[in-house]
Amino acid sequence: MRNASILLLSGVLAACCARPATAQAWLPPKGEASLALGYGNIFVNRHYLGTSASPGDNVENDFGHIRSQSIQIALGYGLSDRLAISASLPYILTKYYGTPGQNFFPHTISIDDGHYHGIFQDFRVDLDYQLLRDPVAVAPFFAAVIPSHSYTYFAHAAGGRALHEYLLGSSFGARLDQLLAGSYVELTYSYAFVERVLGIHHDRSNGFLELGYFLTPSLSARGIATGFYTHGGVNGLAADLLPPPQIFLHHDQIGHESGISVGGGLSYVLTGSTEVYASYLTQVQGRGGHKIKDSLSFGVTYNFSPSQLVRRFLPAKSDKGSAP
């Protein structure tokens, strides 16, 4: 089983610090800015990776654990009542650990040493367009994922895939008041054009479904399901069979993977400009890659008007207004 170390998939990737999972189909008004700070904590306890004796990319094995903690900062701005832009960058701390001889098979690089290692991962820039708002909200978007620098991707404790991605997708949202007052549904699909590695095509489909209910006008609870599917990529991997060296070096980037996670969350309008949220997800199905047992995220979003801030510092000429 020693050879298992070489094929264990590396970085903790996708689920970190997702955008606050509310109202992606409903874009902000013109001139609204938002500053979001999120924390993510992901625990991987198994790999979807078989062996030659028990083959299959849906076979779960314990080849070590990965804990990832991340902080993400995101800025958003409503360019118009229909067009919004946002940008984010996470800082990720990841460690790979286990018991030597049992479930600890580090790659031969220094960061798989049982300790946390941190990197600034990938910039993400989103451009969203509000095509429709009522009765069904439709917001197609384009996003670019750009690695912030050249970082290690060949490690269990790698912070990311270090690949450029360009996503095209759309969010759809609707209130479900006729079924249950205060409820809504939101659905997002995107297709990611992922940078090819070794000439191998490995694009990805991403899906997101949210069913929400406002317990009070300020507090909402939601059920969440997310999924992804790699189009192409390399499959047929087994923990104790070596692929060609050039594939092995990039196996975490180009694996043929899929997964479904489910969970829930809460959002609360804390003040007239600040929202907080918390969510939890666990992976219930997968092929290839990691099994995310727990994915917990918290965040706070502060909304503000830059034009008001400017006006505060550069006040307009005042007048007496209406006479009392």
Added chain:
Amino acid sequence: MSKAARAALGLAGALLLSAPEAARGLAVGVVVPDFEMTTLEGRRFSLAQAEKTHTGVVVMFLSTICPYSNYYNDLIRVLAADFGKRGIAFVGINSGAMESADEARAHAREHGHTFDIIKDPESRIADLLDARRTPEVFLLDSRGMLRYHGRIASKISSPDLKSAIEAFLDGRPIHPAETKAFGCAIPR
């Protein structure tokens, strides 16, 4: 889930659930104090008089530069026109010294706001009603009693003000009668 994760989630839940829904402001059901000021067009506006002559009055705290407030420019014009025919008076308040009366006047003309608008440079009316945000609305009945307070609509387009006025006019209970206004701070 790990113990730390459970503890963190529990703490977050407790914080979320323990936060009061409406920490301050006039409570629904109280009689709102009267005020009287001159509108941007030079007319004298008395809240008590408007209450007497209408089925209800909607007091809206608005801004010319706040994105959240401006987002509803078209909607409030339509609401004021539609519900005006059914006996609901709308009055806009532009509080604070950050925006001038000239700006408010030009903004109203630009967006076709024909309802009364009052410039409240010292935020006296905002203080009187304890309004904190733009947009923030108060629906009063003919006795001056507060029937709905909060936002015009939610971020997912739930038409809270419109629903409240319709329920009020139909004699139905207003639910929710109080929402948290989300928007720009009214300068004090």
